[in-house]
Amino acid sequence: MTSLADQLRLLLPPVSYDGSAPRLSAAIEAEANALTLSDAQAEATYSAIFADSGxxxxxxxxxxxxxxxxxxxxPQSVRQRVQAVVSKLQGRGGQSRGFFIALAKGLGYGITIDTFRPARAGIARAGDPINGGAWAFTWRVNAPAVTVSRAVAGITGAGDPLASWGNKSLECRLSQMKPAESILLFGYGDN
Structure with a gap:
């Protein structure tokens, strides 16, 4: 493959210009270098547009x-930081169960959600919880007892751990996104 400068020389009219002339050759080399730099910067800008690229x-x-x-x-790994960025971009509103499950999945957590309702005559059965008062506004996120975030080739940065444990980012993000009038509980393990 020829260099960009050689390709630019081929664009010159063959009779009118001598592409090997010293001054013209220097100008063509400078233009080729500028175009190469511009192409590299455009590539970097394009990659930075997509948050999940890191x-x-x-x-x-x-x-x-x-x-x-x-x-x-x-401390957060590069992968966890990328997940937080993507989660924050995708988490612009929503109050459904599916929204919060998808939000947690974006952070790397598989969850389920339980809601509570007050007991009502004709609906409640013997042995059902009564759940009066604030329980109508309470919901519980059920997550595994241990959530492991493992390093992934291409996303993991130098110095990042190969695995990390914890649910702090899940609790933080869901607590920020929950409806203001609701009470959010977290349950880990078998619920």
């Missing part, structure tokens, strides 16, 4: 005010 991660975190205040000081 490119431009610090800029995404700055724009989205990450890490969340409840996660300041908690």
């Amino acid at each position: 490119m431009g991660l610090t800029d995404w975190e700055r724009v989205l005010a990450l890490p969340d205040p409840c996660l300041v000081g908690v």
Whole structure:
């Protein structure tokens, strides 16, 4: 394959210009270098547009005010930071069960959600919980007792652990996104 400068020389009219002339050759080399640099910068910009690529991660975190205040000081791998950016971008509204399950899945957690309702005559059976008062506004997120986030080739940064445990990012994000009038509980393990 020929260099970009050689390709630019081929675009010159063959009779009018001598592509090997020193000054013209220097100008063509300078143009080729500028075009190569421009192409590399365009590639980097294109990659940074997509948050899940991991490119431009610090800029995404700055724009989205990450890490969340409840996660300041908690060490996170590059993969967890990318998941937090993607989760925050996708988590712009919604109050359905499916929305919160998808939000948790984006953070790397498989959850289920239980809701509670007050006992009502004609519906409740003997032995059912009564769940009066604030229980009508309470919901519980059920997650595995241990959630392991493993390193992934291509996303893991130098110095990141090969695996990390914990549910702090799940609790933080769902607590921020829950409806204001609701009470959110977390249950880990068998519920």
